[in-house]
Amino acid sequence: MQKKIALACLTLAVTGSALAQQLMRPEEMIQTRQAGYRFMAWNMGKIKANLEGEYNAQQVQAAATAIAGIAGSGMGALYGPGTEKDIGNLKTRVKPEFFQEMPNVGKLATDFNNAAANLAKVAATGDKAAVQKAFADTGSTCKACHDKYRME
Amino acid sequence: MQKKIALACLTLAVTGSALAQQLMRPEEMIQTRQAGYRFMAWNMGKIKANLEGEYNAQQVQAAATAIAGIAGSGMGALYGPGTEKDIGNLKTRVKPEFFQEMPNVGKLATDFNNAAANLAKVAATGDKAAVQKAFADTGSTCKACHDKYRME
Numbered sequence: 004m005q006k007k008i009a010l011a012c013l014t015l016a017v018t019g020s021a022l023a024q025q026l027m028r029p030e031e032m033i034q035t036r037q038a039g040y041r042f043m044a045w046n047m048g049k050i051k052a053n054l055e056g057e058y059n060a061q062q063v064q065a066a067a068t069a070i071a072g073i074a075g076s077g078m079g080a081l082y083g084p085g086t087e088k089d090i091g092n093l094k095t096r097v098k099p100e101f102f103q104e105m106p107n108v109g110k111l112a113t114d115f116n117n118a119a120a121n122l123a124k125v126a127a128t129g130d131k132a133a134v135q136k137a138f139a140d141t142g143s144t145c146k147a148c149h150d151k152y153r154m155e
Numbered sequence: 156m157q158k159k160i161a162l163a164c165l166t167l168a169v170t171g172s173a174l175a176q177q178l179m180r181p182e183e184m185i186q187t188r189q190a191g192y193r194f195m196a197w198n199m200g201k202i203k204a205n206l207e208g209e210y211n212a213q214q215v216q217a218a219a220t221a222i223a224g225i226a227g228s229g230m231g232a233l234y235g236p237g238t239e240k241d242i243g244n245l246k247t248r249v250k251p252e253f254f255q256e257m258p259n260v261g262k263l264a265t266d267f268n269n270a271a272a273n274l275a276k277v278a279a280t281g282d283k284a285a286v287q288k289a290f291a292d293t294g295s296t297c298k299a300c301h302d303k304y305r306m307e
Contacts, residue, residue, distance in 0.1 A: 034193065035193055035194060035197045037190070038189070038190035038191070038193040038194045038197075039190070039194050041186065041187055041190040042187060042190045042191050042194055042225060042228075045187045045190075046228060049229075062229065065227050065228050065229055066228060066229075068223075068224045068227065068228070069224040069225050069227070069228035070224075071220075071224065072220045072221040072222075072223065072224025072225065073194060073221050073224065073225070075217050075220065075221070076194075076198060076217050076218060076220070076221035077201075077214065077217055077218075
């Protein structure tokens with residue numbers, strides 16, 4: 004009986020987990036996380052262009068808000084089993100260490116989320132100098148993870 | 156002299172526009188807009204799963220915030236010249252009418268932005284019934300554009 008209950012619980016847990024991941028295939032997880040990074044990179048590029056050229060506070064705020072929203076959306080769920088290596092033509096640059104060093108990955112992810120949230124907050128003030136700093140801080144948290152867990 | 160000034164102004168204007176688009180190639184614009192839609196679809200799916208199953212207000216809020224951030228990031232800039240058709244293996248499902256009916260496209264985009272912003276606002280309250288309605292409203296604004304301007 005206990006075994007049956009344990010099995011039922013396991014089934015529920017797996018179902019719950021599957022629901023949370025919307026029954027995504029590993030390919031979809033890789034594509035979706037890459038989509039998130041690509042979209043953030045576009046918006047980081049826009050902020051950079053604004054800092055280096057004419058500063059449009061509204062565009063910077065919109066870009067920073069998009070980055071913070073994506074960063075805070077729970078992308079960790081997109082690193083499920085089967086996503087640690089290429090799938091056919093779909094390449095991933097994540098290093099195996101990423102999946103073996105979860106506490107450190109979690110720390111880097113938290114740093115990034117906090118920096119992105121701060122960038123969005125600062126961008127809303129329209130203070131270009133403050134954005135310059137918050138932008139550099141965010142870039143550093145991107146780089147910290149890329150340096151350690153992304154293949155060249 | 157006037158001609159020279161006009162030419163200088165034109166050069167500046169083109170440079171400014173190029174900066175705003177970060178000198179993106181049409182391929183990059185298509186890939187980036189598709190990345191935005193893919194990431195939004197993932198988050199819409201999470202909200203749907205929460206509405207149909209166990210409701211996690213924090214996950215719904217995070218998902219809605221990501222959608223609103225992406226929706227408000229100025230994706231119109233990703234429909235530049237050369238992005239109206241497939242480029243090699245890179246397929247786009249946008250219909251030619253999209254580029255010929257900009258006032259209507261602008262209206263649909265505004266409807267979508269407003270609905271997504273409202274969804275994020277409502278999600279922050281944790282009121283499941285209100286999220287259900289705001290989610291359906293957002294889905295309708297997605298569909299309005301897909302029905303008219305997206306190929307099957």
